[in-house]
């Protein structure tokens with residue numbers, strides 16, 4: 001065998017990974033927690049896309065869901081509550097070649113981190129965002145979150161929560177520069193994977209709200225959706241998500257939806273009965289902030305050098321009597 005062929009084989013071997021290569025530790029989530037299904041889907045995606053563990057990064061805030069980077073044998077950053085987005089944006093700015101994923105909870109993203117969430121949408125940096133929406137604060141043992149449906153009994157709302165739930169889909173769709181919005185549920189793994197894959201391939205801020213079971217604090221909360229396929233509306237389109245014949249036999253409520261149609265996306269996003277699952281909106285033409293800022297026409301090395309020199313000159317201390 002020639003040296004070139006041997007090198008080629010070695011490179012292929014080096015680039016090939018099994019799912020086990022992306023797994024780390026034993027997840028500490030409760031039995032039946034939807035986070036387990038989300039983890040399985042991302043590990044499968046990493047294997048199928050042959051992502052290099054050294055060039056892949058999972059960023060999170062704080063919460064049960066934010067433990068996900070611990071279980072990935074890639075780089076990870078388990079950040080501060082509500083601050084997954086600024087951490088991920090900083091990393092992407094400095095190392096745009098990395099594949100960046102964000103795991104965030106409904107408290108982490110929609111409550112304490114809401115300001116960062118809004119601006120991250122507008123910045124449209126190329127990353128795949130998984131909002132693990134279990135409609136409760138899981139880690140801190142059952143406080144109402146912004147996405148808890150009205151009437152949810154929790155430790156902070158023992159008589160039931162008072163406000164209508166915040167809808168992460170309509171909020172995201174309302175922000176300037178939005179480029180990808182989808183909804184998935186943890187109990188349909190085939191679609192969860194396909195949506196995650198579409199989000200990964202989209203260049204921009206790909207936001208997936210994943211409705212996630214928390215059997216510990218809200219047992220049975222998603223039972224109505226899980227037990228009756230008629231409560232689910234599958235979104236499909238020849239240029240976006242295709243539905244397998246197996247799924248189509250169970251989930252008969254379907255709509256062909258063009259993800260470029262923002263008006264219809266907003267209407268669908270407001271629906272909870274049936275609950276939409278699929279890609280609501282996708283626009284491949286929104287510029288990413290890291291590309292805008294890294295435009296070589298704006299930042300030539302000469303410009304950077306001259307800018308730095310001018311900054312350093314401000315702090316120059318000249319010897320006494322020397323007015324140069």
Ligand SMILES: Cc1ncc(C[n+]2csc(CCOP(=O)(O)OP(=O)(O)O)c2C)c(N)n1
Pocket residue numbers: 062063064065066081104105106107108109112132134136137138139140145
């Ligand atoms: C600044 C700060 N405030 C509050 C907390 C306490 N805290 C930790 S996780 C959490 C909420 C977690 O809920 P969510 O983001 O929905 O994640 P889940 O556990 O449900 O996955 C809170 C309030 C904290 N760690 N840091």
Ligand code: SF4
Pocket residue numbers: 028029030032033034035064065134138139213214215216217
């Ligand atoms: S408390 Fe809920 S969200 Fe947290 S690990 Fe258990 S089931 Fe999952």
Ligand SMILES: [Mg+2]
Pocket residue numbers: 063105106107132133134135136137138145
């Ligand atoms: Mg939560």
